[in-house]
Amino acid sequence: MAAFSSYQLQHTNPFLLDTVFLPSSPIKMSGFLEEPNNSCTVQNCFSQFYQPEFHSNVIVHENNPNITTTLSHDEPNSVTNKSTSSSSSLDMDSSSVTDKIESENNKPNVTHMDKKRKSREGSPSRSSAHSKGDNGKRKKSNSKLVAKDEKKEEKKANEEAPYGYIHVRARRGQATDSHSLAERVRREKISERMKTLQSLVPGCDKVNNKVTGKALMLDEIINYVQSLQNQVEFLSMKLTSLNPMYYDFGMDLDALMVRPDDQAVEVIPNTNSGYPLLDNSASLMFQQAHFPNSISQGNGQLLWGADDLRQKIIDQSGFSNNFCSFH
Amino acid sequence: MRNPSSLKQEFLKKWIKGLQICSATKKKMSIMERRKAIKVSADIAMASTRKSTTYWSHALMANASKDDTNKIIIENILGNDDDNSKRIIFKKASMGISMSQKRIVRSKKIVRNSCKISRRARKISPSTIAKKLVKKRTQVLKSLVPGGEYMDDASLIKETLDYIISLRVQVDVMRHLANNASHEINDPKTSS
Numbered sequence: 026m027a028a029f030s031s032y033q034l035q036h037t038n039p040f041l042l043d044t045v046f047l048p049s050s051p052i053k054m055s056g057f058l059e060e061p062n063n064s065c066t067v068q069n070c071f072s073q074f075y076q077p078e079f080h081s082n083v084i085v086h087e088n089n090p091n092i093t094t095t096l097s098h099d100e101p102n103s104v105t106n107k108s109t110s111s112s113s114s115l116d117m118d119s120s121s122v123t124d125k126i127e128s129e130n131n132k133p134n135v136t137h138m139d140k141k142r143k144s145r146e147g148s149p150s151r152s153s154a155h156s157k158g159d160n161g162k163r164k165k166s167n168s169k170l171v172a173k174d175e176k177k178e179e180k181k182a183n184e185e186a187p188y189g190y191i192h193v194r195a196r197r198g199q200a201t202d203s204h205s206l207a208e209r210v211r212r213e214k215i216s217e218r219m220k221t222l223q224s225l226v227p228g229c230d231k232v233n234n235k236v237t238g239k240a241l242m243l244d245e246i247i248n249y250v251q252s253l254q255n256q257v258e259f260l261s262m263k264l265t266s267l268n269p270m271y272y273d274f275g276m277d278l279d280a281l282m283v284r285p286d287d288q289a290v291e292v293i294p295n296t297n298s299g300y301p302l303l304d305n306s307a308s309l310m311f312q313q314a315h316f317p318n319s320i321s322q323g324n325g326q327l328l329w330g331a332d333d334l335r336q337k338i339i340d341q342s343g344f345s346n347n348f349c350s351f352h
Numbered sequence: 353m354r355n356p357s358s359l360k361q362e363f364l365k366k367w368i369k370g371l372q373i374c375s376a377t378k379k380k381m382s383i384m385e386r387r388k389a390i391k392v393s394a395d396i397a398m399a400s401t402r403k404s405t406t407y408w409s410h411a412l413m414a415n416a417s418k419d420d421t422n423k424i425i426i427e428n429i430l431g432n433d434d435d436n437s438k439r440i441i442f443k444k445a446s447m448g449i450s451m452s453q454k455r456i457v458r459s460k461k462i463v464r465n466s467c468k469i470s471r472r473a474r475k476i477s478p479s480t481i482a483k484k485l486v487k488k489r490t491q492v493l494k495s496l497v498p499g500g501e502y503m504d505d506a507s508l509i510k511e512t513l514d515y516i517i518s519l520r521v522q523v524d525v526m527r528h529l530a531n532n533a534s535h536e537i538n539d540p541k542t543s544s
Contacts, residue, residue, distance in 0.1 A: 211506060218509040225516060240482060243489035246512060250496050253519040260526035261391040265383060267533040 215239075222246060359401060359521050366397035367525070392416060394526065398518050406514045407507070411499020456502060 199205070219242050223229045226249045229242065370393030396416055399409035493508065494500035497515050500508055 214506045215509060218506065218513065222509065222513055222516075225513065238482075240485040240489060243486065243493060246516075247489060247492050247496065250493070250512065250516060250519070253516065253523055254496070256523045257394070257519065257526065258391070260523065260530055261387055261394065263530045264390055264526065264533070265387040267530060267537065 359518075360525050362401050363397050363521055364525050366400055367394050370394075370397055392419075394522060398522050401518065402514070406511060407503060408498045408500070408511050408515050409518075415498065 199209070219239065223242065226242075226245050228249075229245050371390065374389040374393060395412060399412040399416075402409035490505060490508065493512060494503070497508065497512055500511065503511060
């Protein structure tokens with residue numbers, strides 16, 4: 026066993042054959058997902074054993090037909106851009122590598138490849154002998170089918186692509202039963218979206234203080250959503266105190282929209298919100314109940330008469346607004 | 353993502369429409385009613401910019417249309433769109449949450465209760481603590497986002513993304529409006 030494992034080390038076999046079809050997965054995943062982060066993660070896994078660029082070339086190039094044709098429609102565009110850009114950057118180096126891949130691909134020696142794959146399915150440490158045995162027995166039938174299917178799949182990747190299957194590639198040293206694969210797909214979806222959220226929520230994307238980890242990110246998100254909702258409440262309150270809601274409410278807003286500077290808006294500042302802080306609000310409300318009749322006649326004099334009243338209200342509104350922000 | 357300024361214009365137009373309808377139906381409203389009308393029409397306008405493509409907008413409109421007065425607003429705001437979406441929203445509102453979602457909620461409750469009941473000695477590793485924290489926070493987030501209780505984690509995050517953008521648009525528009533209106537008050541008026 027030791028001899029065999031050392032053979033792996035020397036013979037840089039780029040053939041990571043752990044694609045698994047999930048045709049009958051109980052978890053219904055619509056769309057088609059290839060792992061677009063393969064190049065980066067492969068580097069992490071392999072840095073200890075192999076040259077990283079070598080393998081990232083390989084993986085990306087192998088994935089290329091799959092990725093470009095089979096990304097699901099509702100994935101954000103950033104995903105496709107990432108994958109295609111990474112693949113294009115590495116394409117130049119991969120020409121020699123690809124020849125090797127294809128030669129390996131066409132090897133009729135399925136069982137040989139099976140053994141390598143099985144051993145890779147175990148833990149990354151060299152002492153994976155016993156686990157390899159168990160894994161091998163369980164996965165033997167699967168992997169044989171997978172090897173054949175994968176050849177076919179790579180050749181006609183375009184046709185088989187988007188029919189409800191999720192193609193996942195298990196990396197080295199990770200379990201390959203369907204449940205954990207599905208788990209991993211789900212986890213990566215989530216982490217990807219977290220990343221886009223990081224750019225959106227302020228305070229999360231400082232260069233030196235990148236908040237990774239779901240809990241902290243979720244904390245930030247929750248705070249932000251709550252603050253936005255509070256702002257909406259507060260602003261709607263402010264707007265009620267500023268604008269009369271009479272028959273010409275709509276017209277007022279139209280005027281504001283069209284020419285916010287010129288128009289002299291006939292705004293009578295009404296009382297503030299029904300906060301119990303202000304006692305005069307009730308009395309003012311009764312007074313201004315008479316105003317709509319006067320306004321309808323376009324009577325400007327009454328407006329000016331209410332000037333000092335308005336000043337009082339403005340002061341009060343400023344006061345109450347400060348109070349609002351602390352609730 | 354959409355262009356934010358076009359979103360803002362769309363939102364503003366729909367909001368004004370809703371407010372006009374509100375003021376047309378009721379001549380005199382109290383303060384609280386006005387505030388509620390403003391907020392509700394803003395919410396509906398915001399949700400209708402997404403036109404039920406996202407889950408939260410659908411849920412928001414469904415909740416809003418439970419109240420009869422809002423139904424008129426919704427109908428008029430959605431006016432030009434096809435009748436299908438309107439019908440779906442009203443039906444959903446009347447039915448409450450659909451049967452499948454009820455099943456999901458019920459089964460989740462059962463699982464949660466059974467986990468609480470089985471008090472085996474569980475190892476308290478840092479990963480479980482982290483998972484618990486994350487779980488708590490997703491619960492909170494689900495309560496915040498409208499219609500969030502019936503979504504799984506991944507789509508929940510997508511919905512919050514969308515929701516945050518729309519909320520931002522809403523806040524921006526309202527703030528501009530409020531600033532302009534307050535400037536009009538504070539500046540000396542020319543006689544009309």
